[in-house]
Amino acid sequence: MDTLTIRQALALQLCRGLGVSTLLALKQKIPLPSLFSCDFSDLVQLGLTADIASQLRNVNWSQVDRIIELCDVQGLQIIQFFDSNYPVELTHICNPPWLLFCRGNxxxxxxxxxxxxxxxxxxxxxxxxxxxxxxxxxxxxxxxxxxxxxxxxxxxxxxxxxxxxxxxxxxxxxxxxxxxxxxxxxxxxxxxxxxxxxxxxxxxxxxxxxxxxxxxxxxxxxxxxxxxxxxxxxxxxxxxxxxxxxxxxxxxxxxxxxxxxxxxxxxxxxxxxxxxxxxxxxxxxxSFLPENSLYIIESEEPKESCPILQNLGYEVTDVDTLVQRTQWPVEQVLARLLDLELEDKVERVLNGYIKLARG
CATH class of the missing domain: 3.40.50.450 (Rossmann fold)
Structure with missing residues (x-):
């Protein structure tokens, strides 16, 4: 079989000096599960050091099984590099993790x-x-x-x-x-x-x-x-x-x-x-994500329904400008501004008003 079991993937994790880049190179030459059935000379011929070849020939399977049992007992999941659940983003970084141990969603x-x-x-x-x-x-x-x-x-x-x-x-x-x-x-x-x-x-x-x-x-x-x-x-x-x-x-x-x-x-x-x-x-x-992206980023913040807030930004805006933009009588604009000021949504400053950032 070409597909690694979790047991085999964990055994590879325990081999000191064996990283993802080496495993990707090996995968071009031999199915990775076959590494465990190769003899020492075959492993060295594949380009592995004597130390790594020796570790692969002498995997501590009892330790591997203890780790898997511990994960099962604690409800931990193990995701290996070639797993479909492995995040694609990590495959593009330098020295990506071979395994991810996970708790949660x-x-x-x-x-x-x-x-x-x-x-x-x-x-x-x-x-x-x-x-x-x-x-x-x-x-x-x-x-x-x-x-x-x-x-x-x-x-x-x-x-x-x-x-x-x-x-x-x-x-x-x-x-x-x-x-x-x-x-x-x-x-x-x-x-x-x-x-x-x-x-x-x-x-x-x-x-x-x-x-x-x-x-x-x-x-x-x-x-x-x-x-x-x-x-x-x-x-x-x-x-x-x-x-x-x-x-x-x-x-x-x-x-x-x-x-x-x-x-x-x-x-x-x-x-x-x-x-x-x-x-x-x-x-x-x-938001530059391409149109065919899997991600759709939408703000869930409710849009402002108040005409004053719709026409007031974080720069100073005077009352006359707000009257012109809202087409409201000046008395109505002033009354609404007072309400909004009491609600901590706007602040009165020199020469006008500004909208306060959402907290």
Whole structure:
């Protein structure tokens, strides 16, 4: 048979030094399941090193079976590179994961995604921005993907979940390991409503080297990466760098020049990232998807029914202009503006009024 079983795919995962690029090259020469029946010399003739050939000849099948049993008991799914459920986007990145261990709704891997990342030590304002952007992106049928770290990641996942949408968390641990512990409740909310994924074997504990590595998956799954707050040397900038290497869009929210958490965003803006103030800035860039795309991105936000709001933007507009645009008597325009001001939908400023952004 040419089709790998999960057992065989997991055995290949356990072979140190055997990556996707090597397996793709081998697949051109021999059906991959046949690797396990080749003798040592045949494997070496295929171009494998002596060490890898030796590992393939001495697979620890008991370990393989224990991992599969653990996944079955915990309700974890395993998706291998050639599986139809494997996300196409990841096949195009450098060094894609051979296996994905999943907990939750794997159908979400097919949805168009935007990654939202940033500092673990985010400000209150940064957390609010991440939450609001994630909520609005979700309402626009874009799935929010992040890394479930404390700070911006957690706020983004929560924003998506709070509007009853899914979200994907890419972990730097085994998919069954909750890290950080403060996100225990968030972990189970995502498992129930979204999807948790990891390339690491179940039970793998947190290690500093794992998190930069998982960032290539976060950016690889996504149409673009939104950076909310980050210092100049941070893991979030690694995600943004991966996105640039993968020809993905990079969005950055500017901040105060006196705030260290703005430095990463400002650095990316200097490098050509899109300055992002509203969700519409992101939608404008990702709406270039071809007409035959599988994705249809539509905003679910209700359209304004009030003529005043329809004719008032975020720039200053005077009352006379609103009277002209709405064709209402000036008294009616003033009365409606007062109502809208009390509802925090508009604000009176010098020389007129402005519409307030949705919160």
């Amino acid at each position: 794997t159908a979400l891997l097919k949805h168009p995604q935007i990654a939202v990342v940033g500092s673990r030590s985010a400000s209150r304002t940064g957390l609010d921005i991440a939450y609001d952007f994630a909520k609005q992106l979700s309402q626009s049928n874009l799935l929010v993907t992040s890394g479930m770290a404390r700070g911006i990641d957690g706020a983004a996942h929560t924003g998506a979940l709070d509007c009853n949408k899914g979200t994907i968390a890419v972990l730097g641990t085994g998919v069954d390991v909750i890290y950080p512990q403060r996100h225990r409740d968030l972990y189970w909310r995502i498992a129930d409503q979204g999807l948790l994924i990891s390339e690491f074997l179940p039970g793998t504990r947190a290690h500093a080297s794992h998190f930069p590595r998982r960032n290539r998956i976060i950016s690889g799954l996504s149409l673009g990466v939104l950076l909310v707050e980050a210092e100049i040397k941070s893991g979030s900038l690694i995600t943004a760098r991966y996105a640039l290497e993968q020809n993905k869009e990079v969005f950055a929210i500017p901040g105060s020049i006196r705030h260290s958490l703005s430095q990463g965003c400002h650095f990316l803006l200097k490098q050509g990232a899109k300055l992002t103030e509203h969700v519409s800035d992101i939608l404008e860039e990702v």
